[in-house]
Amino acid sequence: MEVTLLEATDDPEEVICTGARNDYMSDFVGDQTFEERMASIEGDDIEEKKRTLIGHLLSHGHYGPFEHVQATFAVKGISRSCMAQITRHRHVSFDVQSMRYVAFDDVDPEAVGEGEMVVTPPSASDPDWIGRNQKGGAVDDETIEKREEIFQESVKRSVEEYQELLDLGMPPEDARFVLPIGTEVNMVMSMNARMLMHVADMRAAADSQWEIREMTERVLDLAKEWCPITFAYYEENMKNRKNRLAP
Template structure:
């Protein structure tokens, strides 16, 4: 997985402050410099004044101004399963790599290549919430269990990619042949969202029990957001952890 910031509003926190000051000023923000707009806000310089303003907005849950700055992220190599989860968020604009126009026939069905690698697959500690070993696997040592897991995963991938190629060879269009590809098949995403939505996605998708892949993606996005809008996302990380690190709904 690779997450990059493609494009973002310049000086997002100046924009947040200008929008918020608009609510409380009798004069028009469009006619004033940023220093004038921020004149009555506490702080020795503009950076401190921005901090005062943004902290106050976040403390009071005044989130509207955070909807003005936007950021666009490019995400490489997440599963279609992760894509299905993130695209549930309705205030985000997405572009998703097409399986109609991009053919997967030259990609290898290897974990880590065309399909995501399950990080814990080779960890004996990885078991589902209600997992019980089936009778045939009871009594196997850790090594044998891990080998069986790896084999089951690789066999499924090979079988599905083999069928995909066969369907293409038989003249079936890529948009139909893709039906046999696994949900772990990798996809690239471009997504644009505002700073408020970034925090909301952080709340839900970086939650302690969110699925590992979307949690990893969200943490990478939040790290980039902290470089883009440092006052906002450092405050979010330090003071709103109870939202971020709770259990997902």
């Protein structure tokens, strides 16, 4: 899996603070410099003033200003299962690689599941891995070897049969029906900072599946570089909060 930041609002925390200052000023923010808009906020310099205001907004649940700034991420090589989970978030915009227009006809079936075309979950090869609704706990070496063998054989066979159906003239949009749900997909997604916090509330949480959790943690790392005060505050004070209905 790879996650990169493609594009994002410039100076996002100036935009967030300006949105918020607009709500409580008689003057028009459009006529003022950023320093003038922030004049009455506590702090020795502009960075400290931003920290004061953003901390105040987040601690009081004033989340609207965080909707003005947006980031676009490119995600490579997540499973279709993970894609189905993240695309449930209705305020995120997506572009998803098509299996109607992209045919995986040149993939080597022997490499499938070993870094190629199908994501292999850690529980296929880690005897100590504990997942949700699992029968039993840690397993012995013999069991894990068997598990890995069945998994790898199954995904290889699916891809071989998919490619055979393409060779027999079946359209990619129909041949794909035999592919596993672990088949990799690339995606572009955009969301505003408020939504990013909501996605993180739900998908970086311990009860989420390992793959979407890993993707969300990577998104959060990039968000911390893009919008540092906001996501440092989020990490220190809000992450893993119990009430995860909406930020």
